[in-house]
Structures are given as structure tokens and as C-alpha cells.
Amino acid sequence: MIQIFLSEYQMMKTPCHIERIYNPTYRKEGDLIIAGFFSLFVKVQIYMEKRFFQESPFWTFAEPKLMFKQYHHFLALQYAVDEINKNPYLLPNITLGYQLLNNFHLEKLAVESALIWLSGRGPVIPNYSCDRQSNTVAVIGGMSTMLSMAMATILELYKVPQITYGQFDPRLKDKVQYPYVYQLGSKESTLHLAFIQLMLHFEWTWVGLLLSDNTRGEMFFNDLKEEMANNGLCVAIKERVPQRIGIKEGFQLVSRVIASSSNVIFIYGVADSLQELSLLLLTFIPYGKLLVTTSSWDFSIDTKFELFPIFHGTILFSHIQKEIPGFTDFVRNMNPVMNPEDIFLKAFWEAVFNCRFSDKKGAEMFYPLCPGDFSFRDIPVMKIDMVLMELITNIYNAVYLVAHALHQMLPFEAKEASDLARNSNLSWKLHHFLKCINSVTNASDESCWNGTKPVAEAYDILNYKSFHGQVETLVKVGEVYPLAQRFTIKEEDIDWPEDFHQTPSSMCSVKCGPGFKKTSLENQPICCFACTPCSEGKISNQTDAEECLQCPEDQYPNKERDHCLPRTVIFLAYEEPLGMTLACAAICFSLLTVLVLGIFLKHRDTPIVKANNRSLSYTLLVSLSLCFLCSLLFIGHPTTGTCLLRQTTFAVVFTVAVSSILAKTITVVLAFRATKPGSRLRSWLGSTASYSLIFACSLIQMCLCVIWLGTSSPFLEKDIHSEPGSIIIQCNEGSLLIFYCVLGYMALLALASFTVAFLARDLPDTFNEAKFLTFSMLVFCSVWISFLPSYQSSKGKAIVALEVFAILTSSAGILICIFAPKCFVILLRSEQNTLGILKKKVTS
Secondary structure: OHHHHOOOEEOOOOHHHOEEOOOOEEEEOOOEEEEEEEOOEEOOEEEEOOOOOOOOOEEEEOOOEEOHHHHHHHHHHHHHHHHHHOOOOOOOOOOEEEEEEEOOOOHHHHHHHHHHHHHOOOOOOOOOOOOOOOOEEEEEEOOOHHHHHHHHHHHHHHOOOEEEOOOOOHHHHOOOOOOOEEEOOOOOOOHHHHHHHHHHHHOOOEEEEEEEOOHHHHHHHHHHHHHHHHOOOEEEEEEEEOOOOOHHHHHHHHHHHHHOOOOEEEEEOOHHHHHHHHHHHHHOOOOOOEEEEEOOOOOOOOOOOOOOOOOOOOEEEEEOOOOOOOHHHHHHOOOOOOOOOOHHHHHHHHHHHOOEOOOOOOHHHOOOEOOOOOOHHHOOHHHHOOOOOHHHHHHHHHHHHHHHHHHHHHHHHOOOHHHHOOOOOHHHHHHHHHHOEOOOOOOEOOOOOOOOOOOOOOEEEEEEEEEOOOEEEEEEEEEEEOOOOEEEEOHHHOOOOOOOOOOOOOOOOOOOOOOEEEEEOOOOOOOOEEEEEOOOOEEOOOOOOOOOEEOOOOEEEOOOOOOEEEOEEEOOOOOOHHHHHHHHHHHHHHHHHHHHHHHHHHOOOOHHHHOOOHHHHHHHHHHHHHHHHHHHHHOOOOOHHHHHHHHHHHHHHHHHHHHHHHHHHHHHHHHHHOOOOOOHHHHHOOHHHHHHHHHHHHHHHHHHHHHHHHHOOOEEEEEOOOOOOEEEEEEEOOOHHHHHHHHHHHHHHHHHHHHHHHHOOOOOOOOOOHHHHHHHHHHHHHHHHHHHHHHHHOOOHHHHHHHHHHHHHHHHHHHHHHHHHHHHHHHHOHHHOOHHHHHHHHHO
């Protein structure tokens, strides 16, 4: 195998007689020749540290390594040419041939191969062709941008069309610098979107990036970074991989990657940088990291490495390509015995089966002779499972592109097909037709091709699986259409790296669960955050919520604050025990008051009823009955109407009751002061004066109520803050100032009644009810004085219950204190309810 890479020369008399002992090319003759520049072997450069006899570190070449996938590039060109030669409708009466050269994936050797091809045969002789007739029309080659540029510097001098099949590079679009270069590689303009969809699917928000240190890598990073920012994704670490890297620098680079907190590393770049990276990672293994890259990264360089588990589980993106019909069978039937002139097939065979095709004596001492009955079917899975890749399809399409361009030239450049091969300017005349042939359909295109291939932006998602025994395979686990936002993946078919027992996660911060929200950290990326509990009244029902949501008014957060619960509606209802008790008490006291009124009406002509101003008694009893009944406005579901009526009705009715007591008290006092004949006070003892007082006092209260309703009337209110988990349906008093003015006015009347009654307490008992009035006002004032502080400190239905209780208690106190003694005499001591008894007491 080593003899392929020798550069020994045997000098003869003339330049064309200078021949190599072993010429590393293979040529199949034809009327027109297509040259193919590929990399079957790669000379790997190794960084050597400084030695004592050297001034600085240096690079040297290691033993050439076989690149298994690259040989199928040779086969793709051979298969396409053979297929075209068998097609009677494409280039009829013309046979295509090919010349294959190995450029070792190095720029200077690519230039040398180009010069060898231009010289025809033998050594490199610039500007000299040893072929009598040059019938080569185009060159297919340039797996990387650097190789394409190196070849273009020589080929453009002769206007030879150069069709590259590697990654698309914007620099090669410059038609001033590279006028004869055509790119069939995909632009990968949406590859960054495919990366984004994979990140979003697995929720990898904190990823690392390894990019080739060139313009292509930087452009890809700018596109990817913008989309990551739009989707809330962050870059944990970004490293540039140069085309040449030393051991020390490589160790430092891999160490930074391993030390990063990201578990997923995305790799993108040109083939040259990725080739160096694969060798670097074989030396410094990135444990605990999942690698995601593209199919352009060929890490299967040498069979001597046990790749498991270094790259096992790697995720790759590859353009969706249609399988070339018949190509797989063509590859599997290849055998060096059937084609002994193909030196590249022999070299590949020797490397794969570790044998030699050699007639030299002693060669079998080191390697066994290769058997003649082997074929590609006998190659392990590792050697044939990766063949159907996108670069092979590009080479196949490139051959057909040239063939169709030649077919289009036939009517213009030759009368007969055989004349086309004798056209000395054929290669540079081919450019116009190459531009005007669609590279996908191979049909004529009036707009003429602009040098780039229209790509179908769709990618297969592949999973690299490596097994013991150097068996590896690529398994399709999904596909993505970035612009259409179609993403499918079968997670159950994925084998993750052995460091991960389940789907890898890559996040800067742990997800915030329901009940929490993300809070940005100062001077940190958006992917690094703290989880803060939702504030009072708010919830978050999803993971990684940006903001907490406010619950509706009729709902409240649960304890975990991850969903809202319906609030309990609270008001003093008739159905509950307290409301039912108060309502029954109000009705009972109202009926009792009506009963007392009936007793007084029945015994209206008795002395005890007549002696206590029975008309005022009737008014007082009616107002007390209404006071008991107005408390029912405070019980039940509040409405706008009940809110407007409850306080104003209570205020007016209670004012009538208190003013009636005041009138009775004044009447008692005036009755004892007007006993002298001709006293002017007798004119105030009539019912007119009493009712005038009641009307005047009530009118003032009614005016206050009208002002209250006209300015800031009570309204229905839903209180959701006082009691968690509840909605208190209540009446807001509106203007508290007027509310307290109304209560204060009633308190003023009660205080006046209490004062007058207290001063008249020593009058004769028979006619004197001042003591009873004093006690009734004492009870009234005590109840309401106790009510005010309780009213301020209570909430919800407790306030309503307190006010109802105050109304019932104060009204019952008046009823009992004033009328109970009289009913006792009327009903149980009727013998004392006579005029004679009263006169006797007056005389005594």
C-alpha cells in the first residue's frame, strides 16, 4: 500500500519520457474525459513539540489514513459514466471516459494533481502536455473549500470547468476570482433552523458550539445566534476550531468544552477543520457530552481506533437525498480481480482486508495475499453502511450535468458526434451550456444557471451507532423541514452516548415548576434564572412561566398556586343558622309588638293607657314593629335595592321611634309643670305638639338620607381581599361621613330622651313612666355604643349580623322597658287599672 504514495522519478532524455515508477492515477479512455479529484487517503498532519535541535515546534505527516467513505466518491463517478455510456439517447455515438486522481485532502497535493492531469502523464510539467490530443472537458473535485480554491488557481488558467461537490461556500460565488467554478453543494441556508427545532424538541436551552474558524463558521454562528435569541436559547460555550491545531491548544480547547455546564455540543464547519477535530477528540475524549453535527464530518478515518463509545450516540443532520438507482448493487459487485487496472480499488481492498496484491518476493511475509473471490458484500457493516451520503449524490449529478451540457452543445459545435471530441476549445465553450442546464432536472433553463444549485431544504436526522468489533451504522431517526416547520423524530430508535442513561438534558437552570415564575439573574443569560413563587392572588399552571397569572375575581389560588379554585360566596343567608335565628327573632318581636298594640287598642279606655298618652304609644309601637321588620333587609343575598333601602329605612324608622320616646318624655315633664291654673304649658300637652316634634325630628333624618342617596349612595360590593378563598357580597355604605352623621343624629335624639327622662325620674309613680323611658334609653345607648367598635373590627357577614343584633336588641329593650309593666297591669293586675286607685295614689 505504501508504494502508492512514493514520488520516485526516473529521468529520461525528454520531459515526456520522464515517468514515475508508480503514477497515482487511473484513467479509462473515452472520446471525452471527465477528471475526478478525490481523497481516498488523507495525509494527517501531526503537531510535533519543539526538540533540542529545532528552533520551534513543527508539523509532520503521519502514515496516510484510509477514508472509507471517500472511495465511494470514485465509484459514484465511475457508475455515472458507465450509466451514461449505456444510454442511447444521451450523447449518442460518444463514449465518456474518466481519469481519477487522489489529492490526499491537502491543498498542495491538489495543485500537484491538477498539474499532473494537465501534463497528461508522467511528472508535473507546468504548461506542457504530453498528450497528443487533450479530450478532457471538465473536472469534478473539491470536497472542501480550500481544495477547490487550490485547484481553481491552476484550472482557471486553462478555462477548465471545475464542479465542486462539497459544502457550498459563498467565497466561491465570486465570478471574478473563480469564474469557472460551479458548486453543487447545498447552501445549508436553513441548517441553523433545523438545529433550533432539535433544541426546542428536546428542550436543550443551554448548548455549546464548536465552529470552524473561518467566514463560513462565523456566518453560521450569526444566523444561529439570532434564532436562538428569538427562541429563548443560549450559548454556554463557543469555540473556534482552526484548520491546524497543536496538541497543547487542542487539549485546552477540549478541556474548556468538557468543563462547560452544557451537556450538548453542536458542531459545524468545513471538512478540514472537522477532520482536525475528529483526531483531537480521539485523543482527548469528551466524556459526558452529546455531539450534534452534520454528515460532512467524517470521523471514521482509521480502523485502528475503537470508536465505541467515543462517537456512539452522535446525532447528525444530512440532506435528504434520493437513492441512486442501481448504485448499491454496483458497489457490492466491485472486485479488483475484475478490474485489475484500477489502482485505487486495489489500494482500498488492501486497506480493508489487510492484505496485499503483490508479486514481490517476501511481501507475503508481512501481509497475506488478497483473495480473488471477495467482493464488497464481504466488507463489514462499517465499510458500506455510510455510502449513500449526499456527497455521492452530488458527484453523480455533476457527471450528468456535464453530460447534458455536452448533449446541448452537439447541434452548435459539431456536425457529427465524433467531431465534438476533436474540438480544441471544447472545455471553455462548455461554460455557457453548464450555466443553462438545471443541475437537478438536467433540463434546459432559459434563465441560465447562476452557479448554485437550488436546494430542497430538508434534512434527515441520523443517529450514529458504534458497536464492539468496529461495526458502526447510521440509523435514520427523523427528518426536518425547517421552512415548513415540520419536525418528526423517533426517540425510541435513538441510542444515546453511554454516559447518558436517558434523554440528555442541557439547561443552565432547573425548570421552574407550576406555582413559580422565572426571575432573571443580573448579568446572566436569559437561560440562567431563579424560580420565584407567585405572589398573592396569582398562579402559574405551566413550566417555566415568564409571569404569573391573576386569578379571576370569583376564583383564588390554591396552596401550591398552580391553579385557581372557585371562591365561596359569603353573605348572611336565611338558610344558615345565624341568619335563620335573627330572621325568626325579628319576626317574633314584630308580632309581639303588634300584639302589644292590639292590647293597647283593646284597653284604650282604661286609665293606664289613657294616662300615658295613648296616641304616642300607638306611634311608638308601630315604629318599633317596623324596626324589627327592617332588619330583614340585612339578611339574604344583597342587591342594589336592598343596599339602598336597608340603612335609610332603618334610620328613618328608628328616628320615628326615638323621637316618639322623646315626645312622651317631654309630655310627662310638661304634665307636672302645667298643673297650675292658667299655665301656658297646657297648650303643649296636646297631640299636635307631640306629632309636630316627631315630624320635625324625622324630617331632619330624612333630609340626611336624601343627601346620602344623592351624593354617595350605598352600593353592592364584592370583597375578595378580606377572607382568602371567599367572596363577601356586601353593601358598601358609600359615604362613611354621612353614615356616621345618620347614626350620630339618632344617638343625639336618644341622649336627649335619656336626659329628659332621667330628670323626670322622681315624679309620682302612678303617672310617671320616666323611669321606664330612662331604662329603655339606657339599653338603647348601651347597645349602640357597644356596636360601633365591634363594627369597625369585624368583616364580612359578621358586620351584618352585629347590626341586625343591635337593631333587634335596642328595639326589644325599648319594647320591654316601656310596655312590659303596662301589659302586666292590664293583663294580670286589672284591679289596679281603675280610676279610684289612681286618685287614691294622687291624694296620698
